[in-house]
Amino acid sequence: MLPHIDDACHSVPGSAATGNVIPLLHEVRHALQALLEQGAETVIDLRAIPLGPGEEERIAETLGRGEVQVSMSALGPSELIETRYPGVWMSLHRNQEGEVIGRYIEICLVPSLVRSQEADIRYGLQELDSRLQE
Amino acid sequence: MTPAELLMWVRGPALQFATVVFVVGVAVRILEILLLGRKPDLAEARGSEVIGGLRTIISRSIPDRGTLQRSSFNVVAGYIFHAGFFLALFFFAPHILLLHDVFGVYWPSLPTQFIDALTVVSIITLLAVLFHRITHKVMRFLSRPSDYVAWLLTILPLITGYLAFHRVGLAPPLLMALHIGSVELLMIVFPFTKLMHAFTLFLGRYYNGAIAGRRGVNA
Amino acid sequence: MTKDQTIGEALRARGVSRRGFLKFCAATASLMALPPAMVPKIAAALEKARRPSVIWLSFQECTGCTESLTRSHSPTIEDLIFNSISLDYHHTLQAASGTAAEEDRKTAMKENYGKYLLVVDGSIPVGNPGFSTIAGVSNMDMLLETAAGAAAIIAVGTCAAFGGIPYADPNPTKARSVTAFLKEYGNRLPNTFTVDETGQTDPVDVTNKPVINVSGCPPIPVVISGVLAHFLTFGKLPELDSLGRPMAFYGKSIHDRCYRRPFYDKGLFANSFDDEGAKKGWCLYKLGCKGPTTYNACATTKWNEGTSFPIQSGHPCLGCSEPDFWDGGGFYKALSTPTGDITRTAVYAIGAGAAAGVALGALNRSKRAHMRKTHSKVGIDDLEKGDKS
Numbered sequence: 017m018l019p020h021i022d023d024a025c026h027s028v029p030g031s032a033a034t035g036n037v038i039p040l041l042h043e044v045r046h047a048l049q050a051l052l053e054q055g056a057e058t059v060i061d062l063r064a065i066p067l068g069p070g071e072e073e074r075i076a077e078t079l080g081r082g083e084v085q086v087s088m089s090a091l092g093p094s095e096l097i098e099t100r101y102p103g104v105w106m107s108l109h110r111n112q113e114g115e116v117i118g119r120y121i122e123i124c125l126v127p128s129l130v131r132s133q134e135a136d137i138r139y140g141l142q143e144l145d146s147r148l149q150e
Numbered sequence: 151m152t153p154a155e156l157l158m159w160v161r162g163p164a165l166q167f168a169t170v171v172f173v174v175g176v177a178v179r180i181l182e183i184l185l186l187g188r189k190p191d192l193a194e195a196r197g198s199e200v201i202g203g204l205r206t207i208i209s210r211s212i213p214d215r216g217t218l219q220r221s222s223f224n225v226v227a228g229y230i231f232h233a234g235f236f237l238a239l240f241f242f243a244p245h246i247l248l249l250h251d252v253f254g255v256y257w258p259s260l261p262t263q264f265i266d267a268l269t270v271v272s273i274i275t276l277l278a279v280l281f282h283r284i285t286h287k288v289m290r291f292l293s294r295p296s297d298y299v300a301w302l303l304t305i306l307p308l309i310t311g312y313l314a315f316h317r318v319g320l321a322p323p324l325l326m327a328l329h330i331g332s333v334e335l336l337m338i339v340f341p342f343t344k345l346m347h348a349f350t351l352f353l354g355r356y357y358n359g360a361i362a363g364r365r366g367v368n369a
Numbered sequence: 370m371t372k373d374q375t376i377g378e379a380l381r382a383r384g385v386s387r388r389g390f391l392k393f394c395a396a397t398a399s400l401m402a403l404p405p406a407m408v409p410k411i412a413a414a415l416e417k418a419r420r421p422s423v424i425w426l427s428f429q430e431c432t433g434c435t436e437s438l439t440r441s442h443s444p445t446i447e448d449l450i451f452n453s454i455s456l457d458y459h460h461t462l463q464a465a466s467g468t469a470a471e472e473d474r475k476t477a478m479k480e481n482y483g484k485y486l487l488v489v490d491g492s493i494p495v496g497n498p499g500f501s502t503i504a505g506v507s508n509m510d511m512l513l514e515t516a517a518g519a520a521a522i523i524a525v526g527t528c529a530a531f532g533g534i535p536y537a538d539p540n541p542t543k544a545r546s547v548t549a550f551l552k553e554y555g556n557r558l559p560n561t562f563t564v565d566e567t568g569q570t571d572p573v574d575v576t577n578k579p580v581i582n583v584s585g586c587p588p589i590p591v592v593i594s595g596v597l598a599h600f601l602t603f604g605k606l607p608e609l610d611s612l613g614r615p616m617a618f619y620g621k622s623i624h625d626r627c628y629r630r631p632f633y634d635k636g637l638f639a640n641s642f643d644d645e646g647a648k649k650g651w652c653l654y655k656l657g658c659k660g661p662t663t664y665n666a667c668a669t670t671k672w673n674e675g676t677s678f679p680i681q682s683g684h685p686c687l688g689c690s691e692p693d694f695w696d697g698g699g700f701y702k703a704l705s706t707p708t709g710d711i712t713r714t715a716v717y718a719i720g721a722g723a724a725a726g727v728a729l730g731a732l733n734r735s736k737r738a739h740m741r742k743t744h745s746k747v748g749i750d751d752l753e754k755g756d757k758s
Contacts, residue, residue, distance in 0.1 A: 035631075059405035061398075066669040068628030069681065090389035109392055116674045117396040120405065129395075133387035154662070154693055161698060162708040169711055170718045177722025178729060185730025186737070243636050244705035247655055251706040252715065262636045321611075322622060323662045326704065 037071050040121075041078060044104055047123035051103050057124035072119075079104060079121075086130055092117070096127050153323035160330040168334035175341025176349060183353055188361075195364045202363015203356035209369070210355045223282055227275050234272030235308065238265050262315075269312050276305045296343045303339055306332040376601065377416030390416075397602070400595040402617040402666075414602045421601065422477050422485040424515060425459040428508040429501045429535050429544055430491025434526035435459070437587035438594070471504050478518050486600060487519035492528040492535045493550045496543030506561055512550065513559035517573035521606055522547060522580045525593055527689060530582035530613070537695035548580050548613065581606045582613040586689035589670055592618045612692070614664070623660035623686050626668035629653070642683070653680060657701035659688030 040060070047058035062072065080100035088094040092111040099106055105127050109118035122128075151159070213225045239245055243259040250256045280301055283289045310329035313319055320328075340346065362369035380390050394412040398405060427435070477485060489512065494500040498507030506514075516522060524547040527533040535544035545553065555576030583593055596615055599607045607615040624630065632638070632652040639647035640655055652658070660668075663686055667678040679686055685701070688694040698708040739745075 059408075061405050063399050063670065063675065064402060064404075066626045066628065088388075090386055091392055094392065109396065111396075118392075118399050120395075129388055129392055133391070135387040139386075152692060154691060154697070157662070158693070158696070158698065158708060161706075165707050165711060166709055166714050169714050170721075173715055173718035174722035174725060177719055178726040181723065181726025181730050182733060185727070186733055243638060244654065244703065247703045248705045248707070251702075252711045254712075259636050262634050317622075317625070317661075322624075326662070 036065055036067055037074050037078075040065065040075060044079075044101075044121060044123060048101065048103055051123050051125075057122070057128075060121040060123075062119040062121060075121075076106065079106060086127075088129065090129075094129070096122075096130060153321050153327060157323045157327040157330075160327050160334065164331065164334050168337040172337040172340055176346070179341055179346055180349055180353070183350065188357060191361070191364055193365075196366030197363050199360040199364045202369060203358075203360035205363070206359025206369040207352055207355045210358075223278075227279050227282070231272045231275040231279065231304075234268045234275070235304070238269050238272065238308070238311070241265065266312075266315065269308055273305060273308050273312065276301070276308070299339065300343050300345050303332070303336040303345070307336060375416060376418050376420060379420065397598045400591050401599050401602075401607070402595070411602050418601050418604070421520075422481040423488060423597075424474060424477055424485055424519075425488040425490070426503075426508075426511060426515060427459075428489065428491035428493050428512070428529070429542065430526065430528050431534075432490075433587040434490040434529075434593070437590050438525075467504065474515070478515060482518040484520050485518065486597075487515055487522045488525055489522060489529045489547050490525040492532050492544035492546060494535065494542035494544050495550065495554070496541070500542045509550070509554060510559040510561045512547070513554065513557060513575060514561055516551070516555075516575040516578050519578060521600070522578055523596060524548070524580055524582045524584075524613075526588060527584045527586045527692075527694070530584040531692035533586065534695055536693075546582075548582070551576055551578060551580070579606060580613055581609060581615065584612075584614055584619070584690040585665060586687075586694075588690070589618070589666055589672060591670055592666060610664070614690075618666040618670070619664040619690065621664065621666075621669075623663045623665060623668050623680070627660055627680060628668070629680060647683060653683075653685040655703055656685045657699065657703055658685030659691070659694070659697065659700075659704065660686040661704060663688040663691050663694075665690040 043060065047056075047060075050056040050058065062075075067075075082098040082100045082102060084098040086096040088096065092109070093114070094107060094109040096105055096107040098104070103123055103125065105122045105124065107118070107120045107122060107127060107129075108116065109120075111117050218225055237260065240249070241257075241260040242265045243262070246257060246259050280298075283293055283297070283301075307329065310325065310332045314322070314325040314329040317325065319325065336345075340348075359369040377390065380393070385393070391408070391412060394415060395405065395408050397415070398408050398411050403411070425435075491501075491508075493508045493512060495509060498509050501508045503511060524530045528535060528544075529547050532540075532544050532546045532549070535542055536546070555578070556574045581596060583596055585592065592615070595618065596607065599615070607617055610616050610619055612619075624633075627633075629650060629652050632650070633654055637646065637649075637651045638655045639651045639653055641647070642656065647653075654660075658680065660680065667686070668680070671678045671681070687700050688697055691697070698704075698706075702708070
């Protein structure tokens, strides 16, 4: 499922590139080092970077897929995968209509959205309590 | 007036006005020269006027040794910035489009980075030319206000063109408008200054060559 | 959803988990072109934000802006944002009509006086108030009346922001942008004004109401919702450029973000549609692309959820987010070409110049002949005449 860009994107041939792929990968590399040495987490918003047709696929191909794939269903489906470089995750978020609302590269131990949220835990505890009291 | 409106104005009415002044001015001055003509040479012709004239138009482009030695700076710097100016004007893609629109002719363009570098070289050379004009005793003595005006009008299109291409300093539409405006200024003042040499040089060289050629000598 | 709920409460009530809410905040940050590090701040702000009332007035428009924002058969993140606001009035989207709808508008204005957001799309014709009316009220009066209690006005689309297509030459309806209209008419009393309507007894001068221009024909949907999201999160309008557009989306030109820029720099241009250069995806400057003078987010944010944008699809940029783009010299005329017929002017000028030249030449010749006949001598004054040029 991730990362899949519609064929419409491929309709324009030509080797036009913004040249942003390599710098981006360097940014990932530096963030990974920071994660290792300081535990610092980084999120890169792929929508904020101008990328020519085919460049996003190049990035995804380079990062590849690793051991973990998380499929999430919260306000629409999301897929978060650990790439072949542990600590580097790629996430694709869609809304309930299947339209893409976010694309990120996260350099962290585990993406924040995968972790259970305190408010949700509290709510779930209440629900479990009332269930057990039945 | 917003930058967009200014850009539309320089591409529209201002350009029309500049074209009229330039074309009428150049036509009038050339015709005045041609119609006054030369004194008829009553001696028998010993060679061809036409061949002599045409040959001199080309041969004068090569500096003779004396001139080169005495005024080497003028000759070299002159060649550099003239070449730069012409190449930038006639071989930069957006300019070719403009000329195609007006004259209907088309030719291939040179790589943009080349034109870019050439423009920088030309600007630096022109600054050196001004410095030379101000500091050299004889040049300073000979210089008139119109010479400095002509210098300014020549360097402005290069500078504004460079800034417009690199989009630095001001909003791009404004930079474009300033560039086109500077060219229009050049066009309007052109027929009233020594810039006319762009056309009269051919007349001058031809006359010299023709006079000598008729006498059977090389000019 | 009740009006007093915060956005956080409203989403929870809809069964949205905190995880879902954070995903929504991340998408919102991306929408507003804010860095991911801002997400916790956005979450904190949105949780506490109350749903603002929004009144949407459609004037002399084509409804393209509404269409862009709300795909009626496939709701998107924009839908989610709309659920976070209370859209109290919108011609195309509301179910009510006629007197009931107008009453809704007036009630919303009164209850939220000073706090509601006014969204306007379409230009305002001032040539004759009758050119465009809603429920018998002219656009001019409706805007003056509704702007009085608005916290801010969002002019959506190039028509509202700069006049757009109705404003194009010859502008038969004398259409005005929102800003131009307010500057000219902002201190006037709307004809519909009655003393007790909004609790005001004096006419409100709306000349200086904050206006944010979200231009584009139409604007990119995420830009519209990004502005709304910004207002929701921070309670104020984002940083604006000299034309009143949010810097986050209109700060860079298409040219500076275009993926075909390397071709422009190398001088590789398409000469016509579908020629070799066009097929190779070369620069469209020669085909009239207005990318260099157009500011919008098309080259990065793109359209249809990042699918493509005009240049990527092979068509030069029209410059639709800029003022006067309809009168910009032609969509297919390169920026460096003249807008008028210079060739014809030049030909006439040559004719005129030739005539003048011949006349002056004849004059010179007769002067010379006269000088020869009278044996006039050339003096030092004649020589110095040329020296003074």
